């Protein structure tokens with residue numbers, strides 16, 4: 448059953464103009480800030496959808512690894528991913544150290560999900576074929 452958290456506004460009631468600065472800043476400055484924030488909101492929404500797609504893909508990897516009893520982590524793959532992402536970050540004028548930290552954070556979460564999938568798989572006697580939902584790997 449879906450639980451609703453009534454303490455938090457849902458996305459329909461999102462107020463893009465919400466700010467602790469309202470009333471304390473020159474209206475022209477506030478207008479410019481809100482305009483820039485509208486781009487930030489679009490980027491954040493895109494990031495959420497991108498991350499959801501990435502986790503859908505890694506969930507498939509998790510099922511595959513569990514079915515074939517492969518280890519959750521693949522350090523060789525991670526080394527290559529990090530080196531590539533650091534190069535991309537430099538090209539994009541993003542701090543490579545931040546890019547590495549961000550990727551490591553995501554991969555850490557993916558490995559946690561893989562381990563949960565493997566546990567479910569083993570608890571089912573190694574017979575689950577990946578069609579059943581694992582315990583809750585898509586929630587942090």
Ligand SMILES: O=C(O)C(=O)C[C@]1(C(=O)O)C=C[C@@H](O)C=C1
Pocket residue numbers: 505508509519520521522524525528553554557558561
């Ligand atoms: O490609 C894999 O083998 C994965 O499990 C995915 C992934 C990733 O999130 O990119 C996660 C863990 C591994 O250590 C390497 C990569």
